[in-house]
Amino acid sequence: MNFDYKPETYFNGTGASSLLVKLTYPESQWGEEICIFATALDGEIFFEIIDFYGNEYKTKPEYSDGPLPLQELILLVESLEVDPDSEMGNINQTLKGIPVAESKLYPELKAYFNQKRAHFGYI
Numbered sequence: 001m002n003f004d005y006k007p008e009t010y011f012n013g014t015g016a017s018s019l020l021v022k023l024t025y026p027e028s029q030w031g032e033e034i035c036i037f038a039t040a041l042d043g044e045i046f047f048e049i050i051d052f053y054g055n056e057y058k059t060k061p062e063y064s065d066g067p068l069p070l071q072e073l074i075l076l077v078e079s080l081e082v083d084p085d086s087e088m089g090n091i092n093q094t095l096k097g098i099p100v101a102e103s104k105l106y107p108e109l110k111a112y113f114n115q116k117r118a119h120f121g122y123i
Contacts, residue, residue: 001112003071007105010038010045010067020047021077021109023099032094036076038067049080053088057081070106077101077113 010018021036037048045064049057058081061072068076077099082091098120101113 001070001108003074004069005106005108006067006069008067010105011040016040017048018105020105021073021101021103023077023101025094025097025099027097028094030089030094032089032091034080034099047076051089051091053091055082055088055091056086058083067105070108070112073106073109074112 010020012018017037017039019035020038023034023036025032025034032051034049034051037050039046039048043065045066047059047062047064049055049059051057059076060079061068061076064072080095082095084092098117099113100117101109103109
């Protein structure tokens with residue numbers, strides 16, 4: 001697995017936002033889905049996390065000056081946090097699980113999380 005891989009760009013010319021990753025949590029009784037978007041603003045790329053409940057997420061990093069290497073994107077996914085005082089839908093409990101990840105921009109991301117799920121007995 002090439003953890004240094006990063007796409008040339010997140011954007012295909014159709015807008016200032018791009019879907020980076022779709023995460024699903026099959027073991028959650030609610031079947032949560034979380035999407036990670038990149039948005040270009042003033043020469044930087046900001047990361048935004050969207051879920052069904054409208055939770056506010058802390059991202060690490062919050063922004064970058066270019067596409068992240070695969071290793072940093074994995075860290076972003078694995079370090080997602082929601083403020084427990086404003087948590088909706090028990091999402092922090094869901095985030096303790098290992099997601100199924102899909103990304104057109106990071107083809108190896110799915111294999112990484114599938115291997116992790118297999119190692120911990122999810123599949």
